[in-house]
Amino acid sequence: MTPPSSTSSAPALIWKSLVRNRSALIGGTITLVVLLGALLAPLIAPWDPLKFDPPNRLSGPSPEHWLGTDQYGRDLFSRVLFGARFSLSVAAISVLVGLLVGGTLGLLAGYFRGWVDLVLSRLADILIAYPAILLAIAFLAFLGGGFVNLVLAISVVFVGPFLRVARAAVLTVREELYVEAGRAMGASDARMIFRTILPNASAPLIVEVTLRFAYAVLAEAALSFLGLGIQPPFPALGSMVSEGRAFLSLSPWGSIVPGCAIVLMVLGFNLLGDGLRDALDPRLRRH
Structure with missing residues (x-):
């Protein structure tokens, strides 16, 4: 039996709703610009982001330095591009790891129920009970900073939410008639989970991915601001905001520019997530 979500008209309806959604268009445009800027940073950046230029330190926007320079004379536009590249x-990676681990556990919990659901749900409760940023700080304080540990810390925070979302979606889908029909025909548990249930429970996970992207950018910036992320002189948006605080009265650009970049990225992902939620939810979709 073919599940309802596989009908040929569904993608067309979703795309039509997505294109007509203002939040999705604005968020998608912002996200696309940010992604292109980050991916093409080595080609776009007019200056080496690590190059010191003391005579031009703390200068404002100019034809030579479009967004000004920091306390060492480094070009802020170039550093923001590479900082966004690092944040993304x-x-x-954090969202991917959180999705794979939390999503898989959520699928198992929602499908098998019973003691499996009980154990995994309590694991999600434990992870969600702690404030996310404090859990990440504790993890980094124990293991130290750096790219790998930063990714692991944020990934651990995401496991609980992804587990919850996947479990809730599976609990809804597993009661559908086509799932019962598949079981009656003798389909294996693995086939039912990954070939039948997962495709029809993916919409909430897709929305959650976009929203978690926004939180991951914010979390990375917060941890870098506290000195727990990648260490200077490599550019990270959070550490750039922190370094610029000492020079706000002389030149506020060092904090304003990376701060605005963080806001722009978070706004883009949030708007895109809201638009995807409206497009993927049949109750909210306009025909």
């Missing part, structure tokens, strides 16, 4: 790399 951390966010992408």
